[in-house]
Amino acid sequence: MKVLVIDDEKPTLSMFKLFLTAYGYQVFVAQSGEEGVAVYEKERPQIVFTDLKMPGIDGIEVLKRIHLLCKAHAKSVQVIIITGHGDMDKAIEALDLDASDFISKPVAKKALDASLKRAELRIKQSSERKNFDEISFQRTDTKLRVKISGKLTSNSETTEKLGKYRNKSMLEGIESLCIIFDQNFSIKKDGISWLMAFISEIRDVGIEITMEGLSYNYIRFFQMAGLHEIATIIESNTEE
Structure with missing residues (x-):
């Protein structure tokens, strides 16, 4: 190559x-x-x-x-x-x-x-002409796990589905939110602003937020953007 x-x-x-x-x-x-x-x-x-x-x-x-x-x-x-x-x-x-x-x-x-x-x-x-822009949800007792694949923008299907959790009734009984990013994850400027606003709103109602699966470079980028100040970023060893 x-x-x-x-x-x-x-x-x-x-x-x-x-x-x-x-x-x-x-x-x-x-x-x-x-x-x-x-x-x-x-x-x-x-x-x-x-x-x-x-x-x-x-x-x-x-x-x-x-x-x-x-x-x-x-x-x-x-x-x-x-x-x-x-x-x-x-x-x-x-x-x-x-x-x-x-x-x-x-x-x-x-x-x-x-x-x-x-x-x-x-x-x-x-x-292979594959499109991996998707989001999936899994709830276990008081924990909600969300997996995000593909490109995140403010008007994508992913943000539309995730945005439903801005409704407090959707958050009833949830104590922690874990956002898991797939290897092919990417983001645009408006997606960063949207994600920071979303995470801030969820944190303000007392829900603990963690983020997993980010590449080494995206962890550094999110830290530069200040996301580590409103959510816990868990580093993975899968790329070492």
Whole structure:
């Protein structure tokens, strides 16, 4: 499988190339956004890592151009954004532009492994033309467990079904809510706002909230967004 890494910092490129080659990928690198888009157009890698902040065109513009090329050639690609400290707003913008995932600098091996695992899962689902946007509920005594798959937006079927629990009568007898995120979970900006508002409302009526199943990168992202302040995020060891 082909992977392209776009970053203006040579040490970052060297690190990615070392690990990705060892994992068996065919690796291409580029030191600018312009070069990266050109390499993508020539090689058509299935996975692209791109830094957000670069001279010339930045990672957001790279993301836009690559998706336009994909659309023109009826191809799909997993674009993973490399973020630095303080890039929260840009990371959210990238999610709204259908970035597959994000990974923070300095890049940890655990984070890299998690992003690759999610990207390969999405590639497999795309080839099988599977749609995993769904939600399921399981109640046991005073505990409600909710499993979420696919992309979460403020007007999705998932939020419509989950939103019914804003009605206090639906919460009668429930003491704890556990939200379990599937491996293919992703979210957009309006989905983040909706989820934070929903969790705040549930917590305010005295219900304990936990979140499980998030990828290593999404845990870090949700912490940046402040979700860990209103819900307990349980880290999983399944990606190690």
